[in-house]
Amino acid sequence: xxxxxxxxxxxxxxxxxxxxxxxxxxxxxxxxxxxxxxxxxxxxxxxxxxxxxxxxxxxxxxxxxxxxxxxxxxxxxxxxxxxxxxxxxxxxxxxxxxxxxxxxxxxxxxxxxxxxxxxxxxxxxxxxxxxxxxxxxxxxxxxxxxxxxxxxxxxxxxxxxxxxxxxxxxxxxxxxxxxxxxxxxxxxxxxxxxxxxxxxxxxxxxxxxxxxxxxxxxxxxxxxxxxxxxxxxxxxxxxxxxxxxxxxxxxxxxxxxxxxxxxxxxxxxxxxxxxxxxxxxxxxxxxxxxxxxxxxxxxxxxxxxxxxxxxxxxxxxxxxxxxxxxxxxxxxxxxxxxxxxxxxxxxxxxx
Amino acid sequence: xxxxxxxxxxxxxxxxxxxxxxxxxxxxxxxxxxxxxxxxxxxxxxxxxxxxxxxxxxxxxxxxxxxxxxxxxxxxxxxxxxxxxxxxxxxxxxxxxxxxxxxxxxxxxxxxxxxxxxxxxxxxxxxxxxxxxxxxxxxxxxxxxxxxxxxxxxxxxxxxxxxxxxxxxxxxxxxxxxxxxxxxxxxxxxxxxxxxxxxxxxxxxxxxxxxxxxxxxxxxxxxxxxxxxxxxxxxxxxxxxxxxxxxxxxxxxxxxxxxxxxxxxxxxxxxxxxxxxxxxxxxxxxxxxxxxxxxxxxxxxxxxxxxxxxxxxxxxxxxxxxxxxxxxxxxxxxxxxxxxxxxxxxxxxxxxxxxxxxxxxxxxxxxxxxxxxxxxxxxxxxxxxxxxxxxxxxxxxxxxxxxxxxxxxxxxxxxxxxxxxxxxxxxxxxxxxxxxxxxxxxxxxxxxxxxxxxxxxxxxxxxxxxxxxxxxxxxxxxxxxxxxxxxxxxxxxxxxxxxxxxxxxxxxxx
Numbered sequence: 001x002x003x004x005x006x007x008x009x010x011x012x013x014x015x016x017x018x019x020x021x022x023x024x025x026x027x028x029x030x031x032x033x034x035x036x037x038x039x040x041x042x043x044x045x046x047x048x049x050x051x052x053x054x055x056x057x058x059x060x061x062x063x064x065x066x067x068x069x070x071x072x073x074x075x076x077x078x079x080x081x082x083x084x085x086x087x088x089x090x091x092x093x094x095x096x097x098x099x100x101x102x103x104x105x106x107x108x109x110x111x112x113x114x115x116x117x118x119x120x121x122x123x124x125x126x127x128x129x130x131x132x133x134x135x136x137x138x139x140x141x142x143x144x145x146x147x148x149x150x151x152x153x154x155x156x157x158x159x160x161x162x163x164x165x166x167x168x169x170x171x172x173x174x175x176x177x178x179x180x181x182x183x184x185x186x187x188x189x190x191x192x193x194x195x196x197x198x199x200x201x202x203x204x205x206x207x208x209x210x211x212x213x214x215x216x217x218x219x220x221x222x223x224x225x226x227x228x229x230x231x232x233x234x235x236x237x238x239x240x241x242x243x244x245x246x247x248x249x250x251x252x253x254x255x256x257x258x259x260x261x262x263x264x265x266x267x268x269x270x271x272x273x274x275x276x277x278x279x280x281x282x283x284x285x286x287x288x289x290x291x292x293x294x295x296x297x298x299x300x301x302x303x304x305x306x307x308x309x310x311x312x313x314x315x316x317x318x319x320x321x322x323x324x325x326x327x328x329x330x331x332x333x334x335x336x337x338x339x340x341x342x343x344x345x346x347x348x349x350x351x
Numbered sequence: 352x353x354x355x356x357x358x359x360x361x362x363x364x365x366x367x368x369x370x371x372x373x374x375x376x377x378x379x380x381x382x383x384x385x386x387x388x389x390x391x392x393x394x395x396x397x398x399x400x401x402x403x404x405x406x407x408x409x410x411x412x413x414x415x416x417x418x419x420x421x422x423x424x425x426x427x428x429x430x431x432x433x434x435x436x437x438x439x440x441x442x443x444x445x446x447x448x449x450x451x452x453x454x455x456x457x458x459x460x461x462x463x464x465x466x467x468x469x470x471x472x473x474x475x476x477x478x479x480x481x482x483x484x485x486x487x488x489x490x491x492x493x494x495x496x497x498x499x500x501x502x503x504x505x506x507x508x509x510x511x512x513x514x515x516x517x518x519x520x521x522x523x524x525x526x527x528x529x530x531x532x533x534x535x536x537x538x539x540x541x542x543x544x545x546x547x548x549x550x551x552x553x554x555x556x557x558x559x560x561x562x563x564x565x566x567x568x569x570x571x572x573x574x575x576x577x578x579x580x581x582x583x584x585x586x587x588x589x590x591x592x593x594x595x596x597x598x599x600x601x602x603x604x605x606x607x608x609x610x611x612x613x614x615x616x617x618x619x620x621x622x623x624x625x626x627x628x629x630x631x632x633x634x635x636x637x638x639x640x641x642x643x644x645x646x647x648x649x650x651x652x653x654x655x656x657x658x659x660x661x662x663x664x665x666x667x668x669x670x671x672x673x674x675x676x677x678x679x680x681x682x683x684x685x686x687x688x689x690x691x692x693x694x695x696x697x698x699x700x701x702x703x704x705x706x707x708x709x710x711x712x713x714x715x716x717x718x719x720x721x722x723x724x725x726x727x728x729x730x731x732x733x734x735x736x737x738x739x740x741x742x743x744x745x746x747x748x749x750x751x752x753x754x755x756x757x758x759x760x761x762x763x764x765x766x767x768x769x770x771x772x773x774x775x776x777x778x779x780x781x782x783x784x785x786x787x788x789x790x791x792x793x794x795x796x797x798x799x800x801x802x803x804x805x806x807x808x809x810x811x812x813x814x815x816x817x818x819x820x821x822x823x824x825x826x827x828x829x830x831x832x833x834x835x836x837x838x839x840x841x842x843x844x845x846x847x848x849x850x851x852x853x854x855x856x857x858x859x860x861x
Binding site for chain 2: 218219220221223224226227230231233234235236237238239240241297298
């Protein structure tokens, strides 16, 4: 191949180059007002997240046909609250998946944080319990990051191992039965409402989401994250501190596991063993359905928001439509695979 | 009657012509060398012969019967067996398993007969004079040279009619080369046709009967090796007029100010005690055939490798070779070999690629300033005439030349003092080449130093103030002034010491 690349044909190359330039021009000029970069960017990302939002509409229609009550404001508000828990939890997962990694340890990281929260919270130390839970969860993420970035352990193995360690540790630590109840602030955050109308969790989600999108799109860290996720070698050769970027991503994922723990503990008013288990696959599903590439480097939180809503709706809609739990699981898995297939095709076509 | 003959072979890759009306013939009992510069078409020809590539036109004939291989296995079935530089062995299998892969001896029950396999492998290796290699050893554990020998043994064990050795001896020691040669001569005497590619002229002289020279994808002549002089062959390899126009070379500032001083730089087996000095205002060329350590030298200087021995000083200050970040901070910049996988992040926008190395300069407290970024990328777009519909366009939509400009722009923004460029004009159109030449010269005029590897000899001759020719990990020769000619570069590149007159370069460099 190198011969071919080297060889002759200056003219042929010139033609090729000219054609490529033409492609670049056409592909852009076909979009409205190509002189506005901001608009162009939003058109690009909007097209990418069209699929998940379309799916939301489809699910709502399916539900409405079968059970009109499902689309009442109260019911939808409840769905959104549930989605907010998952979406916050999936925020860190989005960041990790953007690097091309994955974090399977959020199940027991979340669980441990929840237990710390109820235990310390039981002593009336509300603020402290929050600090301990979030710090603990972040440290776990940090260790994951060090393992992946510095010891070069594949993220799948590192976080799976971490999950097992945390599960064992939590069992020993709680002696099998977690103590205490959720602190008041956690309950308020998870199920309370501002003026009895707007759920706190939705407001929190809004702030969290805005912050995460800002981090990904507008900061140096965000730029480097996408660079590393797309091409670690080129990033390294451009002086990007690749390992620090990775550690940051896993630490962030730990932190959002902690935030998820606060919300879920508040929702169920207590902590219990195994409470994080269902959320690993759900969080990954939310990210992937939202269009973030499992290979890293492309996607964003906007997609994950849609993905989380889809996952929550899907569960409830399947129930309403009368699919039994076993069938729900099967459909759930199939939809994830289908999404991967659809996005995978898109990528190939672009190449 | 030739045993193997190729005529009128055409091969294009996309828009690029790799072979055009190319051919040669090799008789039974003949060792035939293919010679030529990098990219002259030798390797493509070999890959056509052994079924890796299918020719677009032309005929390959074996014993006067036209053959067309869809797959290397079809070529192997009629006895055409290649040995490439890139190894095809399976690293986790033993030597014996690799040697007899696909033709394993069976027991009566149809299972692989391990003991007989080891015996057969032992016999084969001993037969070739390499009895010292244990057939039970796992290939992964063997040194590179022995792996290469196993590769050759595997090919010989297939009892080929045509044996093709494509740079197959480049990893071997002189003694091992000698042993391989005696095997090859014995095969010749048994009537095998052998096609031999090597970058070492002395090997070609020692081994080959005939040589066909390739240039720009065509065979330009076949000579009896014994009858042809080095000068004649070199002349055939480079015989073309200068095509590009290079910027004028102003005299270096006097006295020359050393900018980058490299002393005794070594890296494993690939760099051997490299010392060089790059002056401010100088474009220093790195030449030689590909894979002689030029890439490793640039990467080592940029801090990519661990285990690099030696000292590097920038303006007299010793600098660390610890990481690209450290190299960047010291004032170095690297435009790497492959812009698509190393130089750029193709799916990301042009603008984000340009500022990737200087995000700290276009941001405030970790937040990227759109205005500062737009200013920086705008300046680069104007200065380098980067043709793009916008900074938001993914860089993969740009042409090769414009992509390379983006890769260079990234480093101009760092205001580096020393630019390490690995073949920056590879595969880009003439216009963009000219612009990159002019840019390199203007960097030099601003007092920067440019260390520039190119596979294109005319570039080295036309653009550089001075050139170093690398050969097997060391600097074989320094050429400057009137002695910086294509002929001298080619000679040093193939390890020929004596000097030949250079009748080609009568075209004045504009």
